[in-house]
Amino acid sequence: MIMFSKNKQDSSLIEDQKPRKRFSFRGGFFIYITIILVIISFGIGIMVGKDRGEVNIVSSSATSTDYGVIAEKENSIPEYLGRDVNFRVFWQVWNEIQNTYIEGPVGETKLFYGALAGMVASLGDPYSVFMVPKKATEYIEELQGRFEGIGAEIGIRNNLLTVISPLPDSPAEKAGLRAGDIIIEIENEDTQGMDLSEAVAKIRGDKGTAVTLKIYRPKIKEFVEISIVRDTIRIVSVRKNIFDGSDYAELGDKKIMVVRITSFNADTESRFAEAVQEILLENPDGLILDLRSNPGGYLDGAINISDYWLEQGEVVVREEMATGESEIHTAPLGAKLGEFKTVVLINIGSASASEIVAGALQDHGVATIIGEVSFGKGSVQRVMDELEDGSAVKLTIARWLTPDGKQIDMDGIQPDIPVELTLEDYNADKDPQMDRAIKFFVEGE
Numbered sequence: 001m002i003m004f005s006k007n008k009q010d011s012s013l014i015e016d017q018k019p020r021k022r023f024s025f026r027g028g029f030f031i032y033i034t035i036i037l038v039i040i041s042f043g044i045g046i047m048v049g050k051d052r053g054e055v056n057i058v059s060s061s062a063t064s065t066d067y068g069v070i071a072e073k074e075n076s077i078p079e080y081l082g083r084d085v086n087f088r089v090f091w092q093v094w095n096e097i098q099n100t101y102i103e104g105p106v107g108e109t110k111l112f113y114g115a116l117a118g119m120v121a122s123l124g125d126p127y128s129v130f131m132v133p134k135k136a137t138e139y140i141e142e143l144q145g146r147f148e149g150i151g152a153e154i155g156i157r158n159n160l161l162t163v164i165s166p167l168p169d170s171p172a173e174k175a176g177l178r179a180g181d182i183i184i185e186i187e188n189e190d191t192q193g194m195d196l197s198e199a200v201a202k203i204r205g206d207k208g209t210a211v212t213l214k215i216y217r218p219k220i221k222e223f224v225e226i227s228i229v230r231d232t233i234r235i236v237s238v239r240k241n242i243f244d245g246s247d248y249a250e251l252g253d254k255k256i257m258v259v260r261i262t263s264f265n266a267d268t269e270s271r272f273a274e275a276v277q278e279i280l281l282e283n284p285d286g287l288i289l290d291l292r293s294n295p296g297g298y299l300d301g302a303i304n305i306s307d308y309w310l311e312q313g314e315v316v317v318r319e320e321m322a323t324g325e326s327e328i329h330t331a332p333l334g335a336k337l338g339e340f341k342t343v344v345l346i347n348i349g350s351a352s353a354s355e356i357v358a359g360a361l362q363d364h365g366v367a368t369i370i371g372e373v374s375f376g377k378g379s380v381q382r383v384m385d386e387l388e389d390g391s392a393v394k395l396t397i398a399r400w401l402t403p404d405g406k407q408i409d410m411d412g413i414q415p416d417i418p419v420e421l422t423l424e425d426y427n428a429d430k431d432p433q434m435d436r437a438i439k440f441f442v443e444g445e
Helices: 035-041 088-100 108-121 133-143 171-175 196-203 268-282 299-306 353-363 423-427 432-443
Strands: 002-004 129-131 146-149 152-157 160-166 182-186 210-217 222-229 231-234 238-243 256-261 286-290 315-321 326-330 342-346 368-371 379-384 392-401
Touching: 088 108, 108 129, 108 392, 129 133, 133 392, 152 196, 160 171, 171 222, 182 196, 196 210, 238 268, 256 268, 256 432, 268 299, 286 432, 299 315, 299 353, 315 353, 342 353, 342 432, 353 368, 368 432
Parallel strands: 002 379, 256 286, 286 342, 342 368
Antiparallel strands: 129 392, 146 231, 152 160, 160 182, 182 210, 210 222, 238 256, 315 326, 315 392, 379 392
16 A cells, blocks of 8 residues: 555565575565465555644535435435434443443443544545554554564465565574474464464564474474564565576576565665665666565655656656545656666555556556556555554545556556466466566567
């Protein structure tokens, strides 16, 4: 999702390893198996700034209930929605809960936050949400590219909870967790049938606490029990690699730089700028920008990374507000990478900020998009995270269009060259999307 705030984004557990080549870019591609984490991550998106808001009490009999022209309109809107609200009803329900609920009395703070959460939930928008102080703090920290846990990417392979890769220098790596380890138990709880989001929730935890994993190591056919002390994990959102003839024989003497962006969070722009310097020094024969399973992040990051391929002043994205007003966001500086032939990889997990980048480069004809139709998360959320009690509210305030005016929300970005990556491919450690990108540079189409 795309959000405006000075805070940044989520992901889950990081990166993969690719035995066939010297570095892996498959860590986020679990098209089917990470969809739960992708959906969770879309609680992030591109946020639009920190605003303090004044609360205005407006009569519900105002014309805000009139959305367009509806036949038989007088019968379409329930009569009770046209009444002014008597706030005494709220307190009547509150008192009834406190006086008669069988497991009461209920903590008043719990009821208060529940009421706020219900108010936001009544919008029926999955991306608008109220967060109690603890959740708000965790959310902001993850937007800034850090969380507390063990620092390992896990996925479901062949129906087994599997370690894809521990992060470098993470508690997981230091404790001896290895890529390919199958997690049999988490704190003595069998993982068979456990979905990925549940497993991640059980493994994550507060810094300084420990989690015990029972793992099966297929290479040596042994069971091992590992205790890992959780710590603060920093997410590295940009990874880079060079493919040459030793990785793909068909490349011959060509070399292709691959830059993978896993999210648009606090460190993305600076890390991408470092990657650009290496690209300019290496002067590769082509670039692959891998945005697969990237759930989004900051609008500024999407604009400034698109800027490396676009000329100064060219449109990156169009923003349509609820008021009917629109705003055009343009490239601020100018193309440093415009001379390089570029492929962008996307899949169903590519959303929000990653869709803005893919759509901008596609519309301006500076990159070829390979992969699958992206998620279609084309809305903007503003996070008000300065509420005096530490809670926060995130609200959808606008929608995005590509430079040519194509809708992103629900529709997604259509690849120029459709290539599917199936669960069977993943289990067999194959990556037909990356293979097709390499073929594109070899054959020119």
